Amino acid sequence: MTHDGGQDEPIDARFRQLFETAPDAMVIVDEHGLIEFVNAQTEELFGYDRAELLGQRVEILIPERFRPNHAGYRAGFVAAPKVRPMGAGTALSGRHKNGSEMAIEVSLNPLSTPRGIVVSAVIREIRERREIEAAAKLASDRLLSAVESVQNPFALFDAHDRLVLCNSAFRRTVPHVAGPVVGKTFEALFDEALTRGFFALEESPAAFRARRLAYRRDPKGVLEVRTTEHRSLRISDRRTAEGGTVSTIWDVTDDAKREDELRQARATAEAASAAKSEFLASMSHELRTPLNAILGFGQLLQRDRKTPLNARQKGMVDQVLKAGEHLLHLIDDVLDLARIEAGNVPLSPEPVSVAGVLLEAKAALDPMADRAGVELVIAPVPDDLPMVCADRTRFAQILMNFGSNAIKYGRQGGRAVFESKVGAAGRVRISVVDDGMGIPEDKQGKLFQPFQRAGQETGPIEGTGIGLTITKRLAEMMGGSVGFRSVAGEGSTFWVELPARQAAAHALVEATNPATQESSPLRDGEGPRYTVLYVEDNPSNIAFMEALVGELERVELFTAPNAEIGIELARARKPEVVLMDINLPGMSGFDALRKLREWPETRAIPVIALSAAAMDRDKKRAEQAGFFRYLTKPVRVDELTDVLESLLMSDPPAPG
Structure with a gap:
């Protein structure tokens, strides 16, 4: 091989063609560090012509700051040559002809020849890979930082339920686990916590374990647990798209304490309110008793014809009665306010x-x-x-x-x-x-x-x-x-x-308008006559029912303003049907129904409930109580008429 710009017989033409077409830069250097061969990719990568490199020391391809030490590294390699694949060793940099640097990866392959050691170097630019690796590392660092910044315990498990990632808050929450936690399965972590007595249990360990693992398999909502250190934890498991699980733990001890305090305060307030209401009711009774005598005897003195009062005495009695009436109003108002504050005022909207x-x-x-x-x-x-x-x-x-x-x-x-x-x-x-x-x-x-x-x-x-x-x-x-x-x-x-x-107003007007009512056999004056009792305290509702039943010539309506009077009328008159308002003063419609069922003479009388409460739970409660029907206000005339016809003119159907 010559150093005069040509490359002759030691390199076979076929091998030369193979080197030229290689995708990586290839450089052959002798044991003295002189370049004997370069391929076209070397020229492309470093920016030199081939003639500028041949015979030059290989340090020409290295940044100047690394050149002083490179000869020693090269001599050491020649003294103990061995194959060094790409990726081995530290990060390397190459120097372009224009002075710029590039990230490279080098593979060294020593070859012994009669003239000494020849080193074949394969060089690859890895700038893009370094950028990708740097970006990946940056993203990983950011993810770790974000996870660590989460104040609540946070953990990520893979598809095999092994812990992949967690923050320091999670490690602090599971100090019962010995050694590193990353890599352990969730079940192993949980069992170790259970064995070491981390959880405060209100059930057997086996039952708690089964409940926790069942939630792990099908996580819906959250799971509340307590620890032996009197901490209240709220656990949330959520599946990832890759089949893993994200676990988040909230320490809600303070919230739980506040809830307990509020619950206790509410119970105390309710008890105090009940005690106050009981006290006021008792005081009302105790005050009314002497007031009854004061007002009663005062009125008798006013009306006494045997020993009439003189003008002066009459004035005094008038003042006593006036003060007594004022005191009675005060008692009534205080008691009314106490009922309102205690929520004991029944309303019938x-x-x-x-x-x-x-x-x-x-x-x-x-x-x-x-x-x-x-x-x-x-x-x-x-x-x-x-x-x-x-x-x-x-x-x-x-x-x-x-x-x-x-x-x-x-x-x-x-x-x-x-x-x-x-x-x-x-x-x-x-x-x-x-x-x-x-x-x-x-x-x-x-x-x-x-x-x-x-x-x-x-x-x-x-x-x-x-x-x-x-x-x-x-x-x-x-x-x-x-x-x-x-x-x-x-x-x-x-x-x-x-x-x-x-x-609602339109519906009520329509209901009370006889022109909208369909014909009914009960309108016909010929035939048996029936009695219906209506228990209602509202004058307008009574007037409406009287107008409605007034169109039914075969039906006689009589009314009672409260349940107590209604029960006595039912026992005395034995009506065929009772229409019962629910929210009555004193005894409610439910209480009245129970009383009617206790007496043999009224037990079989069908009772129809009328109420402005139209919720499903209200209807269900009425059905369970035993009302024959539950009709809501404003009453539909045709519906009420149909029910009356079914009860009065045929065998009564089963209540419902």
């Missing part, structure tokens, strides 16, 4: 006509208004005003409370006006507007708090200071709200807003 309740409230308040010299007026009700969804009795109570305040705090010769209009967001607003003394601005903030009377606590006007509190609570229980505007010396406006029930 139904479509209610605003105009009808306004007339009732005005009729009840007219005597009070006459005595106070205040004109009580109902402003014209808009024709398009819908019904409201409310408990009729409690709705009337709210209006009478507002109205009585307008009268008490009004001025003689003044006015109090009931106004109504369609409000915002599907609500109806009913207001009471007066031109009385008004409320000072500094007293308005506490107006709806118990025993707050806007500065009139020690004034001449009687009041308990509870009425507005009760009014607000009742309105909110019916899904409504209350509010007011007031200017001292000019008057006040108090209002209540309740949900509108346009559709």
